[in-house]
Amino acid sequence: MSKLEITGRVHSFQSLGTVDGPGVRFVIFLQGCPLRCGCCHNPDTWDPTGGTAYTPEEIVQKASRYRTYFGKDGGITVSGGEPLLQAEFVHTVFQMCHEEGLHTCLDTSGCLLTPAVKSLLSETDRVLLDVKYTTDEDYRRYVGCELEKPMTFLTYLNEQKIPTTLRQVIIPERNDSEENAKRLKKIADAHSCVNKIELLPFRKICQIKYDSMNIPFPFADLPEPTAEMMQRLNHLIT
Numbered sequence: 506m507s508k509l510e511i512t513g514r515v516h517s518f519q520s521l522g523t524v525d526g527p528g529v530r531f532v533i534f535l536q537g538c539p540l541r542c543g544c545c546h547n548p549d550t551w552d553p554t555g556g557t558a559y560t561p562e563e564i565v566q567k568a569s570r571y572r573t574y575f576g577k578d579g580g581i582t583v584s585g586g587e588p589l590l591q592a593e594f595v596h597t598v599f600q601m602c603h604e605e606g607l608h609t610c611l612d613t614s615g616c617l618l619t620p621a622v623k624s625l626l627s628e629t630d631r632v633l634l635d636v637k638y639t640t641d642e643d644y645r646r647y648v649g650c651e652l653e654k655p656m657t658f659l660t661y662l663n664e665q666k667i668p669t670t671l672r673q674v675i676i677p678e679r680n681d682s683e684e685n686a687k688r689l690k691k692i693a694d695a696h697s698c699v700n701k702i703e704l705l706p707f708r709k710i711c712q713i714k715y716d717s718m719n720i721p722f723p724f725a726d727l728p729e730p731t732a733e734m735m736q737r738l739n740h741l742i743t
């Protein structure tokens with residue numbers, strides 16, 4: 506398939522995002538995810554056949570309209586769903602972004618490391634890697650894959666020296682312990698490519714999506730973290 510024939514399935518766009526990577530960013534949420542995280546706030550992205558088809562050119566044209574807002578740090582972020590499922594498409598988008606001088610950022614669970622994913626990473630300026638838990642048991646129980654998957658991915662990012670932000674959604678009663686925060690810090694310290702850790706509060710506004718899809722929200726009964734809890738954990742990782 507030539508570059509121009511590739512299309513990707515897109516869930517939605519956010520024109521001026523400020524929380525998914527450095528600076529102001531054009532964020533693309535792709536359709537399709539092989540995981541089933543209990544805390545997922547985008548269950549509507551799971552179906553790989555959903556969304557709308559776009560060519561890489563259409564994506565880059567859309568993003569370029571906002572380039573005056575990007576400044577020196579901003580650019581494009583591809584998120585999901587799981588963007589690695591459409592690695593070839595994202596690779597082409599990122600190649601075109603680089604031709605246009607746009608910074609590229611990939612928000613991923615790191616659950617796949619195929620040759621196509623490695624090619625995509627060669628055009629990626631920063632990875633936002635979601636390390637959802639710090640034990641294999643929690644990964645298997647609440648994500649649906651092994652901890653080894655994101656760790657193997659992180660080892661590769663380190664070998665390739667790709668600047669990386671580790672991200673974790675803090676979920677009370679699941680991963681809000683001091684031990685977890687310390688383990689996360691240890692993972693970051695063992696990989697020199699990691700220059701930032703971001704803890705994000707678990708939010709339940711997505712309940713409406715689960716209701717409209719008529720499926721249960723696995724973490725519906727868990728509380729959202731308090732500001733004090735976030736502060737305490739943030740203190741432990743700095």
Ligand code: SF4
Pocket residue numbers: 538539540541542544545546547548550585586587614
């Ligand atoms: S990896 Fe992301 S999109 Fe996929 S189930 Fe987990 S939180 Fe949801």
